[in-house]
Amino acid sequence: MMNQNKTNWKTEIMAGVIGYFTTVYIIAVNSSILHDAGLPMQAGIMATILASFVGCLLIGFWANAPMILIPGMGVNVLFSYAIVQGTSLTYAEGLGVILVSSILFLAIAFTKLGGWLQASIPDSLKHAITVGLGLFLTFIGIEKGALIQRGEHSLIEIGSFSSPEVLVTLMTLAVGIYLFTKNVPGNFLITILVGTGLAFLFGVQNTSQGTAFSSDQALWMIPSLGAFNEIAFWTSVFPLTVVLVFENMGLINGQLSMLNAPHKFKRSFQSTAFSSLTCAFFGTSPTVSSAESAAAIASNGRTKTTSITVGVLFLATIALIPFISMIPSMAISPILIIVGSLMVQNIKHIDFQDVSEMIPAFLIITMIPFTYSIADGMAFGFIAYPIAKLAVRRQQEVNATLLIIAILFVIQFVLQGIQT
Numbered sequence: 001m002m003n004q005n006k007t008n009w010k011t012e013i014m015a016g017v018i019g020y021f022t023t024v025y026i027i028a029v030n031s032s033i034l035h036d037a038g039l040p041m042q043a044g045i046m047a048t049i050l051a052s053f054v055g056c057l058l059i060g061f062w063a064n065a066p067m068i069l070i071p072g073m074g075v076n077v078l079f080s081y082a083i084v085q086g087t088s089l090t091y092a093e094g095l096g097v098i099l100v101s102s103i104l105f106l107a108i109a110f111t112k113l114g115g116w117l118q119a120s121i122p123d124s125l126k127h128a129i130t131v132g133l134g135l136f137l138t139f140i141g142i143e144k145g146a147l148i149q150r151g152e153h154s155l156i157e158i159g160s161f162s163s164p165e166v167l168v169t170l171m172t173l174a175v176g177i178y179l180f181t182k183n184v185p186g187n188f189l190i191t192i193l194v195g196t197g198l199a200f201l202f203g204v205q206n207t208s209q210g211t212a213f214s215s216d217q218a219l220w221m222i223p224s225l226g227a228f229n230e231i232a233f234w235t236s237v238f239p240l241t242v243v244l245v246f247e248n249m250g251l252i253n254g255q256l257s258m259l260n261a262p263h264k265f266k267r268s269f270q271s272t273a274f275s276s277l278t279c280a281f282f283g284t285s286p287t288v289s290s291a292e293s294a295a296a297i298a299s300n301g302r303t304k305t306t307s308i309t310v311g312v313l314f315l316a317t318i319a320l321i322p323f324i325s326m327i328p329s330m331a332i333s334p335i336l337i338i339v340g341s342l343m344v345q346n347i348k349h350i351d352f353q354d355v356s357e358m359i360p361a362f363l364i365i366t367m368i369p370f371t372y373s374i375a376d377g378m379a380f381g382f383i384a385y386p387i388a389k390l391a392v393r394r395q396q397e398v399n400a401t402l403l404i405i406a407i408l409f410v411i412q413f414v415l416q417g418i419q420t
Contacts, residue, residue: 012066015301016309018185019068022292023310025188026052027317028327029335030071032144034284037080038091041325047284049314050219055275055287056311060304062274063267066296067255068310069275072288073339074133075243077140079285082374083240087232095223095280097233101240102277102286108245109273117245120401125381126246127346128361132368132377133243134343139369141336144329145169164202165330171198173334180338185295188335195331205328221283235412238405239375244286248272251289258297291342356388379409 031044039047048071055069084094108114142148146165151157159166172195179187199205227233252268268289276286296306317324347365352358360381368377383406386398 009305011300012303012305013309015066015296015299016306017313018299019066019293019296019301019306019310020313021186021189022295023052023068023070023290024314024317025192025335026070026073026290027314028192028324029073029332030076030284031324032327032329032332033076033080033140037084037094039283042321043283045321045324046219046318047221047279047282049317051275051279051282051284051287052314053311054278054282055271056307056314058275058278059268059271059289060307060311062271063264064304065256065261065264065268065271066259066301066303066306067252067268067293068290068296068307069272069287070290071279071285072247072290073336074130074137074343075240075247075288076285077133077137078240078243078374081136081140081372083236086373086375087236088230089227089232089236090224092222092224093227093233094236095221095283096225096227097236097240098276098286099223099225099280100228100233100237101244102273102280104237104241105244105273105276106270109270114245114249114269117401120399121242121246122357122385122397122402124350124357124361125364125385126250127349128364128381129243129368129374129378130247130346131344131350131361132365133374134340134346135365135369136340136372136374136377137343138337138340141333141340143333144336145173145333146330147333164204168195168198168202168204168328168330169333171195172331173337176334176338188338191334192327192331195334196327199328199330204330205326220281223280231412231415235375238408239378240286242378243374244272244276244288248288251291251293255289255293255297258294259302356385356392356394359388360385375412379412382406382409 027045027048030048031041034044034047035041052070059065059067059069079094079098083089083097084091089097108117146159146163147169148156149159161167172191175194176187176191179190184190196205248269252265252272256262256264256268272287272289279286296310350357350361363384364377364381367380368374371377386403386406389395389398
């Protein structure tokens with residue numbers, strides 16, 4: 001029987017099942033990225049599962065929307081490699097950054113600050129951040145798959161094609177590209193399974209033995225604000241908050257357009273902010289409204305039943321923890337490369353004919369992967385933007401907020417120079 005949303009519970013549940021299979025790959029991928037930041041693999045798996053479960057329930061019950069909240073690709077890279085590895089912050093202090101950023105995100109989501117901030121940052125810089133994150137993610141995927149290594153006469157060089165790790169990565173990448181291009185349901189999950197099988201055949205699988213979830217394991221972590229008065233803390237809070245706010249704005253707007261339900265934006269946006277806050281205590285990088293939510297929506301998911309179904313299935317995945325922890329990096333790196341390529345597509349929204357827009361955007365895009373730091377890459381673009389506008393006598397396009405941000409980034413670089 002159809003309800004007012006022109007759907008029924010059977011259709012909604014099936015849409016949720018499809019949504020789950022298109023996003024469950026995040027458990028292996030996100031836990032691997034968190035592991036690089038120092039979190040034990042199984043703790044990362046549990047954190048990812050719980051954050052996804054709670055996030056899906058939040059957006060389901062609060063917004064009655066069929067979106068799927070999972071740790072965001074790109075956001076997890078920012079957290080693990082830029083905030084934790086790239087600064088003096090510990091993992092717990094990194095969670096403190098997530099806590100403060102999420103509180104700011106909540107303030108923006110529940111006030112008019114959201115619209116004001118969105119209007120203050122030029123679209124070219126927003127898109128450049130996404131593209132830069134995509135290239136950074138791709139670089140990490142290539143590195144994790146051993147496709148590049150430190151060179152003898154250069155910083156990097158291509159990996160050895162006699163290496164079984166490289167061969168497994170390349171074969172898995174070929175499978176992933178084929179399945180993704182053919183739009184096969186659950187293509188990322190299938191790719192990971194194929195990669196794991198190939199790693200087993202080549203004798204390079206993850207030999208660490210997993211153990212089942214124990215009721216004695218802690219289900220949450222305590223964020224630390226011990227670095228609250230340090231520059232590194234606040235220079236981490238700013239880029240994380242910017243990425244969370246604008247990435248969720250873009251994703252939710254697009255998904256609600258598919259639903260023809262723009263009236264659900266406010267509560268959906270608020271749900272993502274609440275979900276980000278819980279991640280600080282679960283011990284994972286923040287969740288976002290997954291791009292794969294489109295698969296659930298395209299399968300006629302229309303209400304909270306879809307997102308709740310996905311959440312319940314994520315929780316049930318706890319039984320598979322021993323197997324997930326054995327997935328090798330060669331099976332995960334192709335997913336990072338493909339997702340990175342998807343993020344780079346935003347480059348088409350940047351006006352490369354306008355040099356005052358192009359140069360700042362180009363600096364962000366290139367400096368994020370080349371400096372191995374999202375914050376530093378953003379700084380180059382934000383500082384260059386008012387300079388470029390002044391050069392072409394269009395300084396009126398630089399608002400006060402953007403100018404303040406640029407000045408703060410300059411101060412950050414000065415202080416970094418003094419500290420070293």
